Structure formats: structure tokens, C-alpha cells
Amino acid sequence: MRFMIIVKANKQSEAGVMPSTELLDAMGKFNEDLAKAGVLLAADGLQASSKGARVQFSGSKRTVVDGPFAETKELIAGYWIWQVKSLAEAIEWVKRCPNPHVGDSEIEIRQIFEQSDFEELTSKARSGAR
Amino acid sequence: MTESDATVASKAHRAIDAIWRIESARLIAGLARFVRDVGLAEDLAQDALVAALEQWPESGIPDNPGAWLMATAKHRAIDVFRRLKRLEEKNEEIGHRSEAAQELTVAELDAADDDVGDDLLRLMFIACHPIIPTDARVALTLRLIGGLTTEEIARAFLVSTPTIAQRIVRAKRTLAEARIPFEVPSGTERAMRLSSVLEVLYLIFNEGYAATAGDDWLRPALCEDALRLGRIMAELAPAEPEVHGLVALMEIQASRLKSRVGPSGAPILLLDQDRGRWDYLLVRRGLAALKRAEDLGGALGPYALQAAIGACHARARTASDTDWPRIVALYDALAQLTPSPIVALNRAVAVAMAYGPAAGLELVDGLDGEPSLAGYHLLPSVRGDLLEKLGRLEEARIEFDRAALLTQNARERELLLARARSCANTPRT
Numbered sequence: 149m150r151f152m153i154i155v156k157a158n159k160q161s162e163a164g165v166m167p168s169t170e171l172l173d174a175m176g177k178f179n180e181d182l183a184k185a186g187v188l189l190a191a192d193g194l195q196a197s198s199k200g201a202r203v204q205f206s207g208s209k210r211t212v213v214d215g216p217f218a219e220t221k222e223l224i225a226g227y228w229i230w231q232v233k234s235l236a237e238a239i240e241w242v243k244r245c246p247n248p249h250v251g252d253s254e255i256e257i258r259q260i261f262e263q264s265d266f267e268e269l270t271s272k273a274r275s276g277a278r
Numbered sequence: 279m280t281e282s283d284a285t286v287a288s289k290a291h292r293a294i295d296a297i298w299r300i301e302s303a304r305l306i307a308g309l310a311r312f313v314r315d316v317g318l319a320e321d322l323a324q325d326a327l328v329a330a331l332e333q334w335p336e337s338g339i340p341d342n343p344g345a346w347l348m349a350t351a352k353h354r355a356i357d358v359f360r361r362l363k364r365l366e367e368k369n370e371e372i373g374h375r376s377e378a379a380q381e382l383t384v385a386e387l388d389a390a391d392d393d394v395g396d397d398l399l400r401l402m403f404i405a406c407h408p409i410i411p412t413d414a415r416v417a418l419t420l421r422l423i424g425g426l427t428t429e430e431i432a433r434a435f436l437v438s439t440p441t442i443a444q445r446i447v448r449a450k451r452t453l454a455e456a457r458i459p460f461e462v463p464s465g466t467e468r469a470m471r472l473s474s475v476l477e478v479l480y481l482i483f484n485e486g487y488a489a490t491a492g493d494d495w496l497r498p499a500l501c502e503d504a505l506r507l508g509r510i511m512a513e514l515a516p517a518e519p520e521v522h523g524l525v526a527l528m529e530i531q532a533s534r535l536k537s538r539v540g541p542s543g544a545p546i547l548l549l550d551q552d553r554g555r556w557d558y559l560l561v562r563r564g565l566a567a568l569k570r571a572e573d574l575g576g577a578l579g580p581y582a583l584q585a586a587i588g589a590c591h592a593r594a595r596t597a598s599d600t601d602w603p604r605i606v607a608l609y610d611a612l613a614q615l616t617p618s619p620i621v622a623l624n625r626a627v628a629v630a631m632a633y634g635p636a637a638g639l640e641l642v643d644g645l646d647g648e649p650s651l652a653g654y655h656l657l658p659s660v661r662g663d664l665l666e667k668l669g670r671l672e673e674a675r676i677e678f679d680r681a682a683l684l685t686q687n688a689r690e691r692e693l694l695l696a697r698a699r700s701c702a703n704t705p706r707t
Contacts, residue, residue, distance in 0.1 A: 184395070184513045185300065186506035190559055229559065231502060236296035 150189065150260040151230050151238045157197070157223035158249045162216060164196045167248075174246035182230070187241065193226040221254070235259065290335040298327055299425040301344040306422055307397035309351055310460050313359075316404055317450030320422060322358070326351040398423070399514040400460050402507075406475040409456055414449035415478045416485075417442050423510070424503050434500050435485065472515070476524045476581065479508050483528050487535075501532050512567065522571035523582025529564030530588035533557040544689050549597040561592045583612045602632035619648045627660055635667040655684035659694060666701060675701035 167175070182188035198216035217223060225248070232238050238257050247253050302323060310319035326347045340346040405418040416435075420426045428446065432439040463471045486500025508525040515521050537551040568589055571582040578586060587608045594600040609625035622645055630638020642661050651657045662677030678698035682691045 184510065186509035186513075189563065231506065232296075233299055234292070234296055236292040237299050240293065240296040240300055 149232065149234070149262060151232060151235070152258045152260055153228040153230060153238065153242060154224050154256040154258065155226040155248045156254040156256065157220050157225040158251070158253065159220060160249060161225040162196050162198070162220050162223065164198070168250075171246060171248075175248070178245055181244070182228070182241065187230045187232055188228065189231055190229040191227070194224055197223050225249075229260070287335045290339070291331070293339055294327070294330055294334060297330075297339070297343045297347075301347055302327075302425045303398060303401065303423045304344070305347055305351060307401040308348060309355065310401060310404075311397050313355055314460055315454050316401070316422065316460070317454055318358070320450070322351040322354050323347070325354045395514055396462065398510070399462050402475055402511060402514065403462060403471050404453060404458060404460060406471070406478045407453060407458055408471070408474050409458065410449040410452050411445075412478070412481070414445045415474070416481055417445045418449050419478050419507065420482065420503060421446060424507055426503065434503075472518060472520070475511065476520060479504050479511065480524060480528070480581075482507070483531070487531060498535055501528070501535065504528060505532060512570075516570075517574065519571040519574040519576065520579040520581050522567045522574070523579055523585050526564045526567035526571060526585035527581050527588060529560045529567055530585060530592050533560035533564060533592065539689075544693055545687075548591060549600075553596065556592070564592065565589055578611070580612060580616045583608055583615065587612075600631070602628055606632050619645055619651045620654075623651070623657060623660060630664055630667075635664045639664040639668065653684055655681045655690070655694075657681075658684065662694075662697065662701075666697075671701040671704055 179188065179191060196216065200215040200217075202213045202215070202217070204211045204213060230238060230241065232241065235257065242255050242257060245255065248255065305323045305326070306316070306319045309322050310316050313319050313322070329350050330343070330347060334340075402419070402423055405422050406415045410418070417428075417431050420431050420434075421428065426434075428443050429439050432442040435442070462468070483501055483504035486498055486502075486504065505525075505528050508521070508528055512521050512525045533556050534548070534551060536557065537553070537555040538546055540546050564585065568582065568585045571578065571585070587605055590601050590605050590608070605628040606625065609621065609628050613621045613625055623642065626638045626641035626645070629641055639661070642657070642664060645651055645657065648657075658677040659681035662674045662681060665671075665674035665677060675698045678694050678701065682694035682698065685691050685694065
């Protein structure tokens with residue numbers, strides 16, 4: 149199964165402050181470990197929301213709102229796509245991730261939809277695994 | 279009320295499962311280098327797992343669970359060797375494990391954490407050693423490197439758990455008795471051993487991709503396992519073009535998993551698939567892996583060539599955009615490297631697409647009477663398809679009926695019978 153691992157934004161990432169060399173190195177090492185374990189499918193860092201926009205829908209009406217956006221903690225600073233066996237495995241990997249920001253950070257783990265019959269087959273084959 | 283003890287325990291068990299998935303291969307590989315016996319290394323790792331299952335639900339999961347497991351396994355190793363040594367002092371019969379016992383020290387065991395990559399590669403090579411039967415190589419690879427349990431392997435291959443357990447036990451014994459060195463092979467042996475590794479990974483993938491019998495067209499969990507192992511292998515042996523070739527082939531084939539079956543479970547052929555449902559993340563990964571193989575230089579090997587053929591389909595926005603002449607050229611190269619009637623049959627299909635059904639049929643007819651294709655449902659199936667395109671419907675119907683009799687897959691049989699019926703019902707022009 150696949151998961152999207154979402155790194156939430158904070159003040160620094162929204163201000164466009166680049167992470168320290170140490171953090172970049174640690175993150176590089178973590179990504180290398182993910183690749184070596186065959187877990188990493190994709191990864192990207194996102195630029196500050198000031199460089200983005202939102203399109204708001206109301207019925208048939210569309211309104212474009214330019215960034216930046218206020219609710220920093222709800223914004224996304226980057227993501228990975230991982231292929232793992234379970235949510236628990238994704239959690240274990242995330243616990244090994246270096247703290248992505250100085251101070252407090254949050255990483256959210258969300259399972260990606262697979263075609264339902266796949267999921268059924270997979271869980272049938274794997275349910276009750278050790 | 280706070281979380282019940284049972285909930286806490288089951289949470290801990292799930293976490294331990296996950297940690298085992300992440301750590302087990304490295305643990306076994308690191309231990310195997312020192313105890314010189316893959317079977318013993320796995321037993322020690324399992325002992326550490328049992329200790330974790332006993333202690334962690336109470337004590338909580340340590341900050342570095344991998345290091346905890348390794349330290350626990352090492353202590354067990356030392357105990358085992360001390361016991362063996364005492365036994366040896368009493369007994370003149372000397373086993374090869376006891377040779378290791380004489381040299382084994384804590385300091386040496388501590389070094390077992392180094393060179394994890396090399397150890398994993400050694401483990402991959404030994405699990406796929408040609409001295410053990412192919413089905414045992416598959417089971418051992420999934421268990422030692424894939425981190426699957428015996429039960430999971432049994433379920434995936436539709437055989438009983440004791441059968442798999444026995445295969446694994448025998449394989450470990452064979453490896454121990456033959457004293458297969460725990461090393462990465464070099465020289466001419468390396469090429470032969472590498473091809474065995476790749477063969478095993480592709481076998482696992484194919485088992486998931488198209489179940490050879492039964493009603494389930496797909497067992498995708500095995501495809502994921504094979505892909506994960508392939509991606510690991512690509513990081514362990516990045517200078518081997520065929521490793522990237524195989525990864526590319528599997529990524530590209532897996533990108534079509536979702537579009538290969540219709541809502542009723544009937545198979546959908548490549549050219550009829552909805553390309554919007556292909557997994558373009560996997561397509562992109564496949565094309566990148568193929569590029570890695572190509573960038574290493576030299577002529578493409580059989581896996582990379584098959585991946586390149588898959589890439590022609592992946593790059594075509596619609597089926598009619600497919601570069602068939604290039605596919606024919608790639609099949610020419612593949613037929614030179616690995617000549618086989620199956621490759622010839624696939625080439626004939628490509629020729630038909632590039633230069634018309636008559637040209638393809640001529641090649642297919644040349645394969646008639648090929649002993650290895652007798653009983654192979656795709657021969658009459660392809661022939662039927664070409665005859666249908668040429669308007670020779672009665673002959674086509676006979677071929678589809680014959681193919682339906684030969685296939686082992688229930689869904690495919692339905693599809694072939696439907697095509698036969700459609701040939702019979704279409705008025706002749």
C-alpha cells in the first residue's frame with residue numbers, strides 16, 4: 149500500500165528560509181535509507197505559499213486567491229510517496245525522520261486509495277499476518 | 279477509561295511487525311557475515327524478535343529498535359558459540375560453525391553493523407544461490423530480504439505453510455552443508471549468480487502479475503514485494519545495467535496493473551486499456567530506471583530490452599501512436615540475445631502491427647508445430663486475432679476455441695470464447 153507523507157509548513161518554511169546544511173544532510177541520509185529499503189517512490193519540497201494561489205469554487209463561480217495563506221500550520225511544505233506494508237510501517241519510518249523544521253513540526257501520514265478490488269485481494273492475502 | 283491493556287499490546291505488536299519489516303534483512307545480513315550460516319543468523323534474529331515481543335509491550339519501544347535487536351541477537355550468538363565450544367571440547371567431532379566459534383569475539387560482533395549494504399547484497403546472492411531449487415530461492419528471498427513470514431509466503435503462492443517452511447529449512451541446510459561462502463561473487467560467477475537473483479525477483483513479480491491458474495487474475499501484493507526487492511537491489515548494485523533493466527520492466531508492467539482487468543474481472547489487453555488509468559508515477563520511475571540502464575553503456579540485456587519495449591507502449595498517448603517498427607527492432611535484438619519461440623511469437627505480433635496482419639500471420643504460421651508452443655494458448659489466440667483481422671472468420675473462430683481450451687485462466691477463457699462467438703455471429707463479407 150502507498151502513503152502520502154505530508155510535512156506541514158511552519159513560519160520559516162513559509163518565509164522561504166532554507167534549511168540548515170546539517171538538516172539537509174540528515175534529510176539526504178534519511179532519503180537514502182528510504183531508497184535503499186525500496187520504500188521511496190517520490191518526494192518533493194514545496195515552495196512558500198506566497199508563490200502559489202488558490203482557486204475557490206462556489207457553484208459555477210471560480211475565484212482566484214493569490215498566496216500567501218495565513219493558516220501556516222495547515223499548509224504543506226513537502227511530501228513523500230512511500231510504498232510500505234502497513235500504516236505501522238509508515239509510522240516507524242516517520243519516527244526515523246529528522247525533525248524537518250527548527251522547533252516544532254508535524255508530519256501527517258495518509259493512505260492513498262488503491263482500486264478497491266486490489267485492496268480486497270491484498271487484505272485477503274495478508275490479513276492476520278504475523 | 280484509558281486504552282485497555284489489550285489495545286496497548288496490539289498496538290505494540292503492530293509496531294514490532296513494522297520494525298521487523300524494516301530491520302530484519304539488515305539484521306540477518308549483519309549476523310550472517312559473522313556466524314557464516316544464514317540459517318543460524320536468521321534463528322538469532324528471530325530470537326531477538328521473540329525477546330522484543332516479550333519485552334517491548336511492557337517496557338515500550340526503544341529509541342533505536344534496530345540497534346536493540348542487533349545487540350540482543352549478538353548476545354544470543356555469543357551464548358550459542360560458547361555452548362558449541364564447550365560441546366566441542368567434550369566432543370572431537372568438529373562442525374564448521376565451531377571454527378567460527380573459536381574466533382568469534384564481542385569486538386568482531388560489534389563490527390557486524392558496518393558494511394550493511396554489502397551484507398545485504400551477500401544475503402541476496404546467497405538466498406538466490408543456484409545450488410537450491412528455484413521455488414526455495416523464491417521463498418528464501420521473500421523471507422530473508424522481503425521480511426515476509428512463512429504464512430504470508432504460503433498464502434501468496436497458494437501452498438500450505440508446512441510446504442514453504444520445509445522448503446526454507448531444506449534450503450538453509452543445503453547452503454550450510456555446501457558451505458556456501460557469505461560473499462558477493464566476482465568474475466564470471468558474478469554474472470551467473472546475478473542472473474539467478476534477477477530471475478527470482480521476476481518470478482515473484484510474475485506470480486503476482488498473472489496467476490497461472492485460478493480465477494484471480496492478479497495477486498498484486500507479490501508485485502509490490504518484487505518491486506521493493508528490485509528497488510533495493512538497484513541501490514545495492516547500481517553499476518549493473520540489467521538490475522535497472524529489470525526494475526524498469528517491473529515498474530512499467532506494474533503501471534498497468536489497474537487497467538488490466540475490467541469491472542467484472544475480465545482481462546483487458548494492452549492495446550484496449552484505458553491509458554488514463556495507467557499509473558504514471560510508476561511509468562516515470564520505469565522510464566528513469568531504463569535510462570539508468572542505458573546510461574551505464576553497452577548493449578541492452580534481455581530485461582532492459584523488454585523494458586524498452588514496454589517503454590514504447592508507455593510513451594504512446596494512444597494505442598495508435600505506438601512506435602511498432604521500433605518494437606520490432608527491439609524484438610529483433612531480444613531474439614538474438616535470448617532466442618525462443620515465445621519471443622518469436624511476440625515479434626510476429628509486433629510485425630503484424632507495424633506491417634500488417636498478413637506479414638504477422640506468415641511468421642506465426644512458421645511457428646506452427648514448434649514443440650515448446652504446443653499447448654500454449656497464446657499461439658492460437660494470436661493466430662485467431664490475425665485471421666480475424668484478415669476477415670478469415672471461420673478459421674479465426676476455430677483458433678479462439680482452441681485457445682480457450684488451452685488457457686488455465688478462467689477469465690481469459692471467457693474472453694476467448696466470447697471472441698469465438700463474435701466470429702461465428704459476424705456475417706461474412
